[in-house]
Amino acid sequence: MGAELATDHTDGIVVACSALKRAYRDAIRAKAPTAVFVQLNVDLPVLENRVAHRPGHFMPPTLLSSQLETLEPLEADEAGLTVATQEGIEATADDVISQPRSLRPVLS
Template structure:
């Protein structure tokens, strides 16, 4: 994984946009929720952690160290997409793993204008962060399975890739500055 702040992927649509619905994505421990919340604050829009949209059965499965199957994920991904679609006129930032292209496609089926911000960090940093998160239902033991599942953004997907090694505020500000022009262009 690249830790360079210059993204390998950067595709942001141009044209008039209300703050586009944004998904801050990546594996567990990369900072999706923290950076997403900080970004939503900078954009003055609502923040939703997609973890709060999981049905109880999914949460219990992950808390038990069991990876979710696609059958577990599809209904949840539809709910994530609907949350984005329902707030598309006022703007929203959602933290969601969205690890595979098919998962992002499902979200886009509900809200086609979604921008994806892919946060990346190296495995050592991710493991360190996960061990410092007491009480989170997602155990560090599932990180390897997430890294194996991860499909970074492709060149035809709207969004950008950002290294998340620089801290929450710095990462959120970088995303904000990179998106501010295209998001609010008249």
């Protein structure tokens, strides 16, 4: 993931990954120091519903609780932002894009 982010993407690039732990995000940043992380804050029932209705997805909803327990929130010194959302992909993307440019340098 970090190697792909490190390649030249003049128009920017958005990738999705779990990167639940700081160590995983640090490994990505080691290859792509300008990477910015967007962490979604979503209620468990909403996540369970999304996963249960996602076609062809490998992860069962029963694993969500352990994923949330593993999650290490972004720390103050990490480039990124946390977006609280219960909405779908389009509304969430709009929320991220509406953030001040200083909070989303990748999108600038």
